[in-house]
Amino acid sequence: xxxxxxxxxxxxxxxxxxYGAGAGPGTLIAWLVGHLQRVEAxxxxxxxxxxxxxxxxxxxxxxxxxxQPGDVVFAESxxxxxxxRILRDHPLDLRPAPADEHGLQVDVLADAIARLRRxxxxxxxxYTVPTFHNPTGVSLSDERRRAxxxxxxxxxxxxxxxxxxxxxxxxxxxxxxxxxxxxxxVVVRLGSFAKSxxxxxxxxxxxxxxxxxxxxxxxxxxxxxxxxxxxxxMVVAAFCESGAYDELGQRFRAEYRRxxxxxxxxxxxxLPATCSWTKPAGGYFVWINTPVDTVALLPRAxxxxxxxxxxxxxxxxxxxxxxxxxxxxxYPPDQLAEGARRLGQALKEVV
Amino acid sequence: xxxxxxxxxxxxxxxxxxYGAGAGPGTLIAWLVGHLQRVEAxxxxxxxxxxxxxxxxxxxxxxxxxxQPGDVVFAESxxxxxxxRILRDHPLDLRPAPADEHGLQVDVLADAIARLRRxxxxxxxxYTVPTFHNPTGVSLSDERRRAxxxxxxxxxxxxxxxxxxxxxxxxxxxxxxxxxxxxxxVVVRLGSFAKSxxxxxxxxxxxxxxxxxxxxxxxxxxxxxxxxxxxxxMVVAAFCESGAYDELGQRFRAEYRRxxxxxxxxxxxxLPATCSWTKPAGGYFVWINTPVDTVALLPRAxxxxxxxxxxxxxxxxxxxxxxxxxxxxxYPPDQLAEGARRLGQALKEVV
Numbered sequence: 047x048x049x050x051x052x053x054x055x056x057x058x059x060x061x062x063x064x065y066g067a068g069a070g071p072g073t074l075i076a077w078l079v080g081h082l083q084r085v086e087a088x089x090x091x092x093x094x095x096x097x098x099x100x101x102x103x104x105x106x107x108x109x110x111x112x113x114q115p116g117d118v119v120f121a122e123s124x125x126x127x128x129x130x131r132i133l134r135d136h137p138l139d140l141r142p143a144p145a146d147e148h149g150l151q152v153d154v155l156a157d158a159i160a161r162l163r164r165x166x167x168x169x170x171x172x173y174t175v176p177t178f179h180n181p182t183g184v185s186l187s188d189e190r191r192r193a194x195x196x197x198x199x200x201x202x203x204x205x206x207x208x209x210x211x212x213x214x215x216x217x218x219x220x221x222x223x224x225x226x227x228x229x230x231x232v233v234v235r236l237g238s239f240a241k242s243x244x245x246x247x248x249x250x251x252x253x254x255x256x257x258x259x260x261x262x263x264x265x266x267x268x269x270x271x272x273x274x275x276x277x278x279x280m281v282v283a284a285f286c287e288s289g290a291y292d293e294l295g296q297r298f299r300a301e302y303r304r305x306x307x308x309x310x311x312x313x314x315x316x317l318p319a320t321c322s323w324t325k326p327a328g329g330y331f332v333w334i335n336t337p338v339d340t341v342a343l344l345p346r347a348x349x350x351x352x353x354x355x356x357x358x359x360x361x362x363x364x365x366x367x368x369x370x371x372x373x374x375x376x377y378p379p380d381q382l383a384e385g386a387r388r389l390g391q392a393l394k395e396v397v
Numbered sequence: 398x399x400x401x402x403x404x405x406x407x408x409x410x411x412x413x414x415x416y417g418a419g420a421g422p423g424t425l426i427a428w429l430v431g432h433l434q435r436v437e438a439x440x441x442x443x444x445x446x447x448x449x450x451x452x453x454x455x456x457x458x459x460x461x462x463x464x465q466p467g468d469v470v471f472a473e474s475x476x477x478x479x480x481x482r483i484l485r486d487h488p489l490d491l492r493p494a495p496a497d498e499h500g501l502q503v504d505v506l507a508d509a510i511a512r513l514r515r516x517x518x519x520x521x522x523x524y525t526v527p528t529f530h531n532p533t534g535v536s537l538s539d540e541r542r543r544a545x546x547x548x549x550x551x552x553x554x555x556x557x558x559x560x561x562x563x564x565x566x567x568x569x570x571x572x573x574x575x576x577x578x579x580x581x582x583v584v585v586r587l588g589s590f591a592k593s594x595x596x597x598x599x600x601x602x603x604x605x606x607x608x609x610x611x612x613x614x615x616x617x618x619x620x621x622x623x624x625x626x627x628x629x630x631m632v633v634a635a636f637c638e639s640g641a642y643d644e645l646g647q648r649f650r651a652e653y654r655r656x657x658x659x660x661x662x663x664x665x666x667x668l669p670a671t672c673s674w675t676k677p678a679g680g681y682f683v684w685i686n687t688p689v690d691t692v693a694l695l696p697r698a699x700x701x702x703x704x705x706x707x708x709x710x711x712x713x714x715x716x717x718x719x720x721x722x723x724x725x726x727x728y729p730p731d732q733l734a735e736g737a738r739r740l741g742q743a744l745k746e747v748v
Contacts (some may be wrong), residue, residue: 064596114488128620132616135461135462240622247414253472270482271450272599276598277599281628284622285507
């Protein structure tokens with residue numbers, strides 16, 4: 047990043063320090079459009095691409111610009127718990143869309159929407175992480191993807207697809223995004239440099255129909271300030287253009303694959319037979335079902351030197367009390383293996 | 398900025414690329430607290446300081462986190478027109494608080510609030526630029542400042558003080574901020590690096606009572622993403638610590654003073670006697686009252702090679718039709734003088 051800054055600033059420092067375009071730096075958008083087409087073999091247009099301050103910023107601004115007070119917004123449950131907190135900071139009617147071990151249950155969502163319509167209401171938005179899900183690590187099946195898109199299209203509901211883990215794929219290729227499968231106007235896809243490069247950059251992107259991109263660009267915020275995280279975006283454009291992003295992606299995938307494999311092996315070795323867990327093909331997370339209350343277990347686990355996030359944190363309907371989320375992204379393999387051993391011990395003491 | 402990045406990244410690159418604290422980089426907050434005390438000879442505490450993505454971001458987040466749908470928010474009229482657009486992107490009941498050539502008319506605002514109370518309602522917030530106002534360049538008198546604070550305190554109304562021009566002072570010292578004059582909890586003061594350093598950084602700060610800072614830090618957005626514009630903030634911390642910020646401030650003030658003086662001299666030479674204008678002691682702007690419709694005049698002025706923003710843009714109540722705003726920040730003195738000559742010509746043709 048230091049080299050990228052040293053290359054970019056003498057050439058484009060004036061641009062990097064000026065307001066910049068509301069949609070984001072043109073250099074970054076140009077690179078991104080080519081990159082996204084390579085990642086997913088699906089055409090992406092400049093007019094359908096907006097640079098954001100990352101997915102959290104994008105969710106916040108989607109709420110501000112594309113919802114009205116009281117709008118019904120579904121969030122899959124379990125889901126990324128801090129996305130829920132962003133949604134809750136807006137005056138929305140937030141409802142759970144239950145998910146099972148194959149991801150979002152589209153038929154259950156369809157029933158919930160049918161009940162809603164009987165109240166004379168329609169859903170505005172659905173938040174979902176269909177690929178390498180946070181917290182479960184699973185991906186929505188192709189069949190459910192198509193059913194979900196059909197449902198959203200019929201109901202006029204916008205799907206907000208948090209696609210932050212797409213590039214962290216360890217087995218085969220990632221499933222096609224909802225964005226690439228859906229007709230225009232049904233899906234807003236959120237991508238980020240937070241996982242595939244660095245979170246401190248506060249930098250991501252959004253793919254949506256051109257009219258929605260225009261709504262963002264013409265918002266008061268961007269009209270006044272220009273694009274979000276502009277300076278970081280100019281540095282990252284130089285970083286990506288140098289080829290360093292692709293190189294880093296390969297290193298990330300190789301290392302995270304090693305960590306996942308180590309963790310899954312260690313879980314198989316150390317966890318009681320009463321536990322089951324997901325085998326993620328990408329992303330950061332393993333979701334473990336246990337026979338115990340994982341909130342109650344946490345102090346015991348922490349005393350033994352291992353941490354996790356209790357499953358109930360990721361639900362908006364009180365479920366998940368016996369589940370827990372492990373992340374294999376932060377720690378080297380030997381620590382992950384030791385962590386699994388300690389977790390197994392803590393579980394065996396109470397089971 | 399290149400030197401700052403080259404110094405910071407080898408030492409603190411890991412921090413700059415990690416999530417970072419929700420309140421912003423500690424290094425930047427530490428420098429800022431000392432700097433703000435020097436600027437205004439008023440103590441500022443770390444717990445009352447938050448790093449923002451600039452004043453536009455701060456206004457947007459204040460609306461999201463500190464208002465309810467339908468809340469009455471006053472904005473002085475005229476005021477910064479793009480702040481109005483940010484406020485309008487939120488479901489608020491926006492009302493004008495008229496200003497005259499001495500700034501916000503506190504007695505008129507008090508009457509408007511009294512009428513509001515007769516409807517059983519109270520104002521939530523007031524947006525104002527009391528120092529080197531955008532668009533008029535004037536500063537609110539000390540007497541009106543104290544009256545405004547008293548009114549806001551009595552009514553439980555939060556004053557959002559856009560203090561972005563404070564450091565661009567050309568005559569004497571800037572008036573004491575509302576923030577420094579008011580009891581805790583009455584004023585939220587917004588400061589920014591956009592005018593005193595560079596807008597592309599998307600970096601500013603907010604001073605408010607510690608409980609409001611906590612509300613921001615504990616918001617879903619910051620809990621999920623960390624502080625806003627974190628990477629730029631880490632670079633700017635190194636820039637400021639090097640002494641470069643203070644040096645640059647002196648250069649900015651000297652150059653902008655020269656531009657203001659040149660423009661005011663040229664206006665006196667070229668504008669018809671039927672025009673009057675403000676003589677700003679700081680900031681970017683001169684506000685001109687003319688005898689003509691300035692929207693109708695604009696094509697003629699532009700054909701003569703001079704631009705301005707018509708006064709009606711800055712009002713939310715349809716006033717300002719014969720006023721216009723000039724900015725002396727962008728152009729060198731000779732171009733400002735020539736612009737004044739052209740504007741005078743365009744005005745004389747229609748007066």
